[in-house]
Amino acid sequence: MGLLKTRKNKKFSYTPRYYDNKGAEGSPFEIKHKFDEYRKTVGANKGLKGKFNDAWDDFKNNPDREVNRRILIIIAILVLIFLFIIDFDLSIFFSK
Template sequence: MGILKLRKNKKFSYTPRYYDDKGQGNPFEIKHKFDDYRKSVGGNTGLKSKINNALDELKNNPDKEVNRRVLIIAAVLILVFLFIIDFDLSIFFSK
């Protein structure tokens, strides 16, 4: 076993005795319940495509209150951070 090599996980072809597949898919597949409705969840894509998918979800969200709430929370957190590091906000205002 090499120093930099990672060990592969073992795969077993196990099917339960009383498993009845009625279009539900694999019962052992780990999947989030909202994956079908989101574009940003998926394969390994580049950083640019991930950001574009997240912005598309933000723009095409039917619930606009959620977008506003997220922006308000982000603004409050940024202001708290600036307060903690003693940032002088007066540089943005002219005298």
């Protein structure tokens, strides 16, 4: 019994009585987000390292570099606000 692992959902091989599989593009019970096919981070539950690696790959392989720059600026501003809140002395980074 894993305390930290999530349970997998049970899968059944149920097909509806009047379901015609020939004209459909997939399972009628499959719920997909419209961007799932473009992301790596969606899918089976992975460990923390796997999630971080997938997110980092998405960040590095993003064709829109402006979004990456904006994210880095937001992170830098949040770090500076955090350092200001904890009253960190920034003068150690500057020489006189």
